Structures are given as C-alpha cells and as structure tokens.
Amino acid sequence: MSHSDIYKDSVYFHYSPSFKYSVGLEIAKDDYFDDEYSFFRFTYLLNRKNTQNSQSNLYFQLGLDPENFDRHFYGLHGDWETRRWFVGFGYKESFNDIEDFSEKYLQFGIAPYLGKYGDLHTWLMIKTKKNSLGDSWSTYPVIKFFKGDFLIELGYNNKTRTDAHLMYRF
Amino acid sequence: MRLIYLILMFMASVIFAEKNHDSHEHHGHAVHQNDVYVDGNKFKLDKKRFDEFKKNLKDVQVAIINVQGMVCDFCARGIEKAFLKDTKVKKIDVDLENGKVVIAYSLNKKIEFKEIKEKILMNGQNATDYKLMKI
Secondary structure: OEEEOOOEEEEEEEEEEEOOEEEEEEEEEEOOOOEEEEEEEEEEEEEEEEOOOOEEEEEEEEEEOOOOOOOEEEEEEEEEEOOOEEEEEEEEEEEOOOOOEEEEEEEEEEOOOOOOOOOOEEEEEEEEEEEOOOOOOEEEEEEEEEEOOEEEEEEEEOOOEEEEEEEEOO | OHHHHHHHHHHHHHHHHHHHHHHHHHHHHHOOOOOEEEOOEEEOOOHHHHHHHHOOOOOEEEEEEEEEOOOOHHHHHHHHHHHHOOOOEEEEEEEOOOOEEEEEEEOOOOOOHHHHHHHHHHOOOEEEEEEEEEO
16 A cells, blocks of 8 residues: 655555454655654554444554654544445554654545446545644545555645555455 | 535535436336345345356356445455355355355355355455355
8 A cells, every 4th residue: 555645655565364453564755754764563453343234443553663663653543334425534643753743534435326346436535634743624535446456545635735545455 | 615515516416316316227126136036035136147147157056145344345355355265166246235245166065154254254244144056
C-alpha cells in the first residue's frame, strides 16, 4: 500500500497471517520534518461484527521506528460499511524527537451503483481530517475505485494537496 | 464549501436514481431471484448467474454457502483465493448481492461445513449455513 499527502509519502508492505492481525513495514519520506525513516507496524482487529448486509470493524494500530524508539505511534481506526454506505474514522498519536502530533479523520461514502463480484467498483466519499501540525480541519472529496485485487483512492484539496492510497492484494 | 454542496447534491441524485433503478429492475430480476431449488428448498440466488456458473460443469458437487459480512468485493477476494488452493475445487463464484459463495467440488471431495466455515472465517467473514447439490 502506498500513501501520499502534504506531510509524507510512504509505502507500506504488510502480511496478515490471520484476519485478526497484520504485521508490516512502512517506509516513509517525511516532508514536514524533512526526514526519512521506517516503522515496524502492527494492526490488531479489536472487534468485528458481520451481519447479512453490513460489516463493522475496530482496529488498534502501533508503529515503532527500529532505529529510533522515540519515534513511534499508536491509534485506533474503525469503519462500518454496507454495499451502499461507508463510514470510517481514525485517531493516531505520533511521537518523535522534534514535535509530537496527532491525526484524526472522518470519512463518509456512498457507492453510486452496486457492482457484481469482479466488476469495477466505485465509491464517492467525503473525508475530513486534521493534523495537529496544521491549524484546521481539511475537508475534501475522495473517489475510490477497486477491481479485482487492485484499489486506488484519490482525494485532493488546495490545503492538503493530494491524498492518495494505492493497494494491491497478493 | 460549494464543492461539498455539489458532491452532496450528486450523492442525493445518485441515491434517488438508484432507488428508481432498483424498483424498475426488480420486476425484471424477480424472475431470476429466489428460484434456485436445492432438495426442494427454495434458495435465494441469482438464477441467471447460477446457470452461468453451472455451464460446462458436470459430475460435481456444488456447495451454496450463506456468508455474513461479505459486503465488499475487495474484501471477498481472499475467500476465492483460499478455496482455489484446494485442487478438488473446480470453480467458485461469489454472489455479493445475496451474500452467497458457490463452490463446485469434484465428487471425491468429502465436504465438511467445519472446513468451509474455517476458510471463510480466516478471511474475516462468517459462514452461517450451506446446502449441497449434485450436478
């Protein structure tokens, strides 16, 4: 998975031995602190509720720079989705040698059509997020496409520039 | 702000259009839905899709599995991958609309629901029950 926004560009490789948790390595180029580093990451599914038409998830995440233990983060993120609707949220506290910061976001989405398995699926979303290094909430549209094992999520506004996620499932 | 307003308006129009589309399509699809029978029991499945699945298949056992939490194509990919590792699985289809996974096994496969449940649970969904039929 790769991620890009005004604060950093990163690539994250992870492996899920079970649906309950995943472990991985994130390699980041931090534009705000002008630094490069990596995180060993661990994500644990705290709760999942499956129903016939919906799924909800709550995850705990942890990251630790193996070269500098002062640089680490932890957080919670969750979502609820049906085939039509999506609601997601996240909160993350990050620590380093220079300035600690937090990030939070809320995301709402709707699928404009319900594709069948194997079709191109589309989500139209609104994301609002705040990084404590910045001064205010940033709200912007996001469009998400996925087909097969490939997913792309793109958002843009004039404050945070692009917000992009790419994901491929092996 | 204007952009968000426009997006909300667009979303609302999409929902409205989709609702109308659903009600319009329902008559057409009603013929295809709810009319797959297994041992005399009606099983909610897209008949057109199921007929397509059965095409070119013979001497197989087909398991139709009810699955909860299968709301996303991307998330259901792991189910297909997990079952296709079994050489006795000839074909698999995922029906997101009806929450079903349909698997064609060779006749020499001893099908156990426990194994099916575990494979689906490993992907994060719950198999609640299943029906078997022979083709």
